[in-house]
Amino acid sequence: AQKVIQVWSTTSRQEGEKLTLDCSYKTSQVLYHLFWYKHLLSGEMVLLIRQMPSTIAIERSGRYSVVFQKSRKSISLVISTLQPDDSGKYFCALWEPQQGTGSKLSFGKGAKLTVSP
Amino acid sequence: NAGVIQTPRHKVTGKGQEATLWCEPISGHSAVFWYRQTIVQGLEFLTYFRNQAPIDDSGMPKERFSAQMPNQSHSTLKIQSTQPQDSAVYLCASSLDLGGAETLYFGSGTRLTVL
Numbered sequence: 512a513q514k515v516i517q518v519w520s521t522t523s524r525q526e527g528e529k530l531t532l533d534c535s536y537k538t539s540q541v542l543y544h545l546f547w548y549k550h551l552l553s554g555e556m557v558l559l560i561r562q563m564p565s566t567i568a569i570e571r572s573g574r575y576s577v578v579f580q581k582s583r584k585s586i587s588l589v590i591s592t593l594q595p596d597d598s599g600k601y602f603c604a605l606w607e608p609q610q611g612t613g614s615k616l617s618f619g620k621g622a623k624l625t626v627s628p
Numbered sequence: 629n630a631g632v633i634q635t636p637r638h639k640v641t642g643k644g645q646e647a648t649l650w651c652e653p654i655s656g657h658s659a660v661f662w663y664r665q666t667i668v669q670g671l672e673f674l675t676y677f678r679n680q681a682p683i684d685d686s687g688m689p690k691e692r693f694s695a696q697m698p699n700q701s702h703s704t705l706k707i708q709s710t711q712p713q714d715s716a717v718y719l720c721a722s723s724l725d726l727g728g729a730e731t732l733y734f735g736s737g738t739r740l741t742v743l
Contacts, residue, residue, distance in 0.1 A: 548734075550665075554637070556719065556734035602671060615684060616661070616732060620670030 514538065515605050517619035524593050524626050531578075532588045532622050534603030543607045547577065547588045550600040550621065559601075562586055593626045600624070630654075632735035634720050640741045641710045649705040649738045651720030659725030660703045661732060662695055665717040674718075677703060678725055710742045 516535045524530050536545065545562040559575045578587045590597055603619040633652040641647050653660045662674040673687040677697040688695065692710075697703040707714055717739050721732040 546731075554634075554717065554719075554736035554739075555631075556721070556732075558731050558733075561731065615673060615676065617673065618663070618671035 512537070513619075514617040515603050515619035517603050517622050519622045520620065521623040522625075524624065526593055526595060526626055526628050528593050530590045530593055530624065532590075532601055532603075532624075533585070534587065534619055535583070535585045536603070536605045537584065538605060538607055540607045543605060545577075545579070545586045546604040546606065546616070547575070547586075548602045548604060548618075550602060552599065556602070560588065595626045595628050598624055598626045632720055632722050632733050634718075634735035634738050636738060637736065638739045638741070640743065642743055643711060644709050647707045647710050647714075647740055647742075649707075649718050649720075649740070651703045651705070651735060652701060653703065653720070653722030654733055655701075657722035657724055657733070658700075659723045660697060661721040661723075662703070662705050663719040663721065665719060665737070666715075671719070674705070707740075710740075712742045715740055715742045 514537050518533050546558060547560040548556045549559055550556050560572055560577050562577055562579050564581055574591045576589045588601060600621045600623045602621045604616045606616050632654055635650045639647055658679050660677045664672045664674055675685040675688050675695045676683045680697045680700055692708045695705045705718060717737040719734050719737045721734040723732045
C-alpha cells in the first residue's frame with residue numbers, strides 16, 4: 512500500500528504565481544519526519560523542507576513553505592512567486608523508524624511542475 | 629565535498645546482459661540507500677546498508693538483483709539478465725544515520741535503458 516500519496520502528477524503555472532502541492536501520508540508511528548525534495552534535471556534530489564511532527568505547523572525556507580496538518584496526516588508544499596527554474600519534479604517523503612532495521616524513507620510518486628515565463 | 633557520486637550516468641544494455649551500477653557515498657556517511665525511479669511506480673526503495681552491512685533489502689526484486697558494499701567508500705547494484713522492465717533511473721543516497729531522520733543526500737542517478 513502506498514504510504515505517501517501525491518494527488519497531482521503534473522501541473523503547469525505561469526511565472527509569478529503561487530502553487531500548492533498536496534501530500535498525504537499513512538503511518539502508525541509517533542515519531543516520524545516528512546520531507547519535500549526536488550528532483551533536478553541533472554538527476555540530483557535536493558532537499559527543500561524538513562518537517563517534524565513536534566514542531567510548528569509551518570516551516571519556511573526561502574520561497575518554499577509547508578502547511579502541515581498533523582491530525583489529517585497532510586503536508587502541502589507551497590511555492591510562492593514561481594520562477595521558470597522551479598520547473599522540475601517534486602517528491603514528498605515520509606521517514607519512519609524501523610524496528611531493528613534503522614530507518615527508511617518512503618516517497619510519493621512525485622509531481623511534475625512546469626513554469627512558463 | 630563532492631556529494632554522492634554515481635557512475636555511469638547512463639547505461640544501455642541489451643536484454644539478458646548484466647548491468648553494474650556504482651555509488652560512492654559522501655565520506656563519513658554510514659548509511660547508503662538504493663532507490664529506483666520509474667514513471668509508473670514513482671520512487672521505490674530497494675535496499676539499505678549501514679556501516680557496510682545490509683540492513684533492509686525488502687524492496688529488492690528477489691531474482692536478478694543484488695547489492696553489495698565491500699567497503700565504506702562504494703556500493704554496487706548489480707542486475708543480472710536485464711529485462712526491459714528494469715529500465716529506470718537508479719538513485720543512490722547516503723546519510724549520517726545517527727538514529728534519527730537524518731537528511732538523505734542523493735546522487736545524480738544512473739539511467740539504465742534495457743533494449
